[in-house]
Amino acid sequence: MAKSIYTEGYTQNRELSWMRFNNRVLDEAKDKDVPLLERLKFAAIHASNLDEFFTVRVGSLYEMKRAEPDGIDKLSGMSVKQQLDAIYSRARKDIAKREKIMAELKAELNAANIFQVMPADCSKSEQKFLRRYFQDKVLPVVSAQVVDTVHPLPRIQSGVIYCAGILRYKNRDSFAFAAVPEVLPKAVLIPGEGAYRYVLMEDLIHSELGSLIKGSTVLETLKFRILRSADVDPEDEMFEDIEDYREKMEKVLKQRRRMRIVRLDLSRKPSSQLKKYLMEHLKAESSCLFEFHQSLDMKYVFSLGSMLKAEDAQALSYEKYEPKLSPAFDYEKPLFDQIKKKDVLLSYPYESMDPFLLLVRQASKDPDVTSIKITIYRLARQARLVDYLCQAAENGKEVDVLIELKARFDEQNNIDYSERLEDSGVTVMYGYTNYKVHSKICLITRMKNNKPEHVVLIATGNFNENTARQYTDLAYLTGRAGIARDAAAFFRNMMIGKLDGSYRNLLVAPVSLKSRLIEMIRAEAEKGADGRIIAKVNSITDEEIIRELQSASAAGVQIDLIVRGISCILPEVKGRTETIHIRSIVGRYLEHSRIYIFGEGKDEKMFISSADFMTRNTDRRVEIAVPILSPQCRAQIHQYLDICFSDNVKARKMKPDGKYAKFKSGEEKISSQDELMRITKDSDQTIPVPQRRQSIAVFRTVYQKKNK
Numbered sequence: 001m002a003k004s005i006y007t008e009g010y011t012q013n014r015e016l017s018w019m020r021f022n023n024r025v026l027d028e029a030k031d032k033d034v035p036l037l038e039r040l041k042f043a044a045i046h047a048s049n050l051d052e053f054f055t056v057r058v059g060s061l062y063e064m065k066r067a068e069p070d071g072i073d074k075l076s077g078m079s080v081k082q083q084l085d086a087i088y089s090r091a092r093k094d095i096a097k098r099e100k101i102m103a104e105l106k107a108e109l110n111a112a113n114i115f116q117v118m119p120a121d122c123s124k125s126e127q128k129f130l131r132r133y134f135q136d137k138v139l140p141v142v143s144a145q146v147v148d149t150v151h152p153l154p155r156i157q158s159g160v161i162y163c164a165g166i167l168r169y170k171n172r173d174s175f176a177f178a179a180v181p182e183v184l185p186k187a188v189l190i191p192g193e194g195a196y197r198y199v200l201m202e203d204l205i206h207s208e209l210g211s212l213i214k215g216s217t218v219l220e221t222l223k224f225r226i227l228r229s230a231d232v233d234p235e236d237e238m239f240e241d242i243e244d245y246r247e248k249m250e251k252v253l254k255q256r257r258r259m260r261i262v263r264l265d266l267s268r269k270p271s272s273q274l275k276k277y278l279m280e281h282l283k284a285e286s287s288c289l290f291e292f293h294q295s296l297d298m299k300y301v302f303s304l305g306s307m308l309k310a311e312d313a314q315a316l317s318y319e320k321y322e323p324k325l326s327p328a329f330d331y332e333k334p335l336f337d338q339i340k341k342k343d344v345l346l347s348y349p350y351e352s353m354d355p356f357l358l359l360v361r362q363a364s365k366d367p368d369v370t371s372i373k374i375t376i377y378r379l380a381r382q383a384r385l386v387d388y389l390c391q392a393a394e395n396g397k398e399v400d401v402l403i404e405l406k407a408r409f410d411e412q413n414n415i416d417y418s419e420r421l422e423d424s425g426v427t428v429m430y431g432y433t434n435y436k437v438h439s440k441i442c443l444i445t446r447m448k449n450n451k452p453e454h455v456v457l458i459a460t461g462n463f464n465e466n467t468a469r470q471y472t473d474l475a476y477l478t479g480r481a482g483i484a485r486d487a488a489a490f491f492r493n494m495m496i497g498k499l500d501g502s503y504r505n506l507l508v509a510p511v512s513l514k515s516r517l518i519e520m521i522r523a524e525a526e527k528g529a530d531g532r533i534i535a536k537v538n539s540i541t542d543e544e545i546i547r548e549l550q551s552a553s554a555a556g557v558q559i560d561l562i563v564r565g566i567s568c569i570l571p572e573v574k575g576r577t578e579t580i581h582i583r584s585i586v587g588r589y590l591e592h593s594r595i596y597i598f599g600e601g602k603d604e605k606m607f608i609s610s611a612d613f614m615t616r617n618t619d620r621r622v623e624i625a626v627p628i629l630s631p632q633c634r635a636q637i638h639q640y641l642d643i644c645f646s647d648n649v650k651a652r653k654m655k656p657d658g659k660y661a662k663f664k665s666g667e668e669k670i671s672s673q674d675e676l677m678r679i680t681k682d683s684d685q686t687i688p689v690p691q692r693r694q695s696i697a698v699f700r701t702v703y704q705k706k707n708k
Contacts, residue, residue: 006077010576011568012658013076014541015057019090021565022049024586029101037305037316040105043098044298058262059229075568088287102294113195119207126190134208144178144212153281158228161296163206165221175277178212180205186300189307220274223267225296229259265290323352324680335359339455340479343630349589350680353468357384364392368446371398373491375439378410378462385463386417390424402494404431439624440610443487454484458626460593460608471592474608476626509623520598521548524557531557534597539566540613553579562644564591573656587650587673606634647672
């Protein structure tokens with residue numbers, strides 16, 4: 001086992017680094033330059049992120065505490081207990097901060113004539129409407145239960161809001177509850193002229209709890225919600241007798257409903273009687289208890305705009321932006337032929353995913369196309385891609401889909417799609433024991449003049465039509481023979497479960513990606529001050545890569561990193577990482593693309609990849625990095641990065657202590673995402689090789705002068 005590196009003073013704890021990033025998301029909710037409805041969404045995203053963090057990471061820490069109570073985090077020197085204590089303490093501060101921000105945002109909503117109201121505060125006519133709405137729309141799908149010896153407390157579902165309390169029923173005090181069904185809208189707009197007034201569904205059901213149980217008297221009520229650990233390992237011995245992997249994953253989903261509670265959220269401070277009842281019957285620890293004044297479920301924020309008139313919603317939202325079709329294609333001609341002639345880089349969400357979907361659709365109908373092979377990790381709930389793959393199989397093409405059933409929280413969606421694909425004649429494969437297939441690759445083959453021809457797409461993000469409009473990702477389409485040969489070999493290896501295949505062009509985890517990254521970092525270190533590394537990733541946690549980056553920095557290599565979220569390596573630490581600079585960009589879109597660049601000029605090596613610098617990506621997942629060989633596409637990526645490095649609005653620099661600070665803006669304020677939207681919107685011809693907006697050398701000089 002490698003020795004701990006926290007004593008070296010240039011690393012930090014993974015979980016606390018992530019919480020700092022999520023606090024950056026929350027800061028966007030305070031930014032007056034962000035439209036009001038969008039600020040509300042940032043607060044809701046912070047809440048959703050934190051919920052998932054508790055179910056995944058906190059749940060995992062509890063499992064570590066059980067399995068290895070004396071374990072120490074090698075990046076921070078913290079025990080599991082110290083990490084959990086720090087997380088719960090920080091979470092309380094962050095939630096209090098969010099609640100304060102939400103109160104301020106609601107005051108701004110009120111100024112815009114938008115009011116969230118409680119049923120008891122409504123006028124008589126409004127209450128009449130709500131009672132009728134409850135009777136007609138809510139009552140048929142909601143039910144309450146009194147807990148007694150005949151009706152014990154059932155297993156409470158994770159993430160569901162419950163309206164509960166102590167009711168006097170049949171001459172005795174009893175605990176009663178009703179779940180807020182997911183099928184109901186999150187909020188109800190009250191009809192009326194002038195102001196918009198709405199009631200949250202959880203508040204409407206909460207106000208009617210007594211009426212749900214006829215003959216009862218309400219003594220005390222509140223709303224509560226639990227979050228359970230989602231850390232269930234499909235390879236656990238409890239599932240070892242299940243041979244069908246799809247059945248195994250269905251069992252895993254059921255097991256999650258029994259996992260330990262990592263958070264118990266209450267809508268107010270309960271009486272000692274009610275608190276004791278909840279803690280004992282839910283088997284929750286006191287450290288997991290959180291009190292809220294705002295909604296327990298902030299998903300309603302995302303539907304708020306739909307309750308307003310279009311012009312009113314638009315006035316409080318980002319200016320609409322529709323992803324553009326790449327000007328690199330002539331859409332009157334087959335895309336396969338065009339990709340064979342030149343490489344194309346798509347940049348989401350500035351450009352649309354539609355060219356890739358059109359390519360698959362055309363391939364499904366092309367009599368010369370013989371096969372389509374693709375890996376799938378996450379898909380939209382209604383995916384055109386699946387339609388086209390099914391059509392291709394039904395048209396006699398060989399269609400092979402490797403779908404990852406272990407994609408967390410998308411398991412059921414992928415199970416459903418796997419069944420549909422199989423029904424259409426698609427050959428469906430699943431991920432492997434102890435490895436997730438996270439790569440994003442599609443290979444299309446056709447026979448032309450009795451010779452096979454291939455085009456390949458390799459992307460940094462999922463083939464998800466919805467997130468392609470919200471996440472920044474890159475997709476490289478090429479017909480280059482070397483990459484196509486590697487892609488074909490990759491799918492042959494996947495078909496037989498061979499994870500240690502060799503490839504000449506592609507970097508593939510778990511076999512060659514990390515070793516090649518380390519090799520290229522070391523090659524730059526040998527150049528000393530002439531060495532150059534640029535990377536854009538979502539997270540850095542891999543200890544081996546962190547060590548190599550630190551060593552390269554000590555050798556004088558200039559290292560500029562754009563890290564959206566977790567960074568366990570600290571930048572600009574004197575004598576350790578002085579030449580490493582880290583920035584994070586949080587804006588309208590989720591930064592998601594991964595780019596690696598080693599060296600400069602004619603010696604430069606450039607890749608895009610599905611993999612972050614995380615151990616789970618480099619050692620425990622099937623990932624792909626593809627070299628960008630087209631001068632045109634390389635220039636596009638350089639322009640993209642130069643704009644990101646120019647951002648002085650949404651970017652923050654990481655300081656040596658792991659905290660973030662704003663950049664000092666110059667005369668020109670640049671938001672990289674706004675700039676990329678503008679550039680893409682204005683381009684109507686084939687993109688020329690762009691002039692680099694700002695050379696890295698100039699950037700570094702400005703960076704060091706302004707932000708030393």
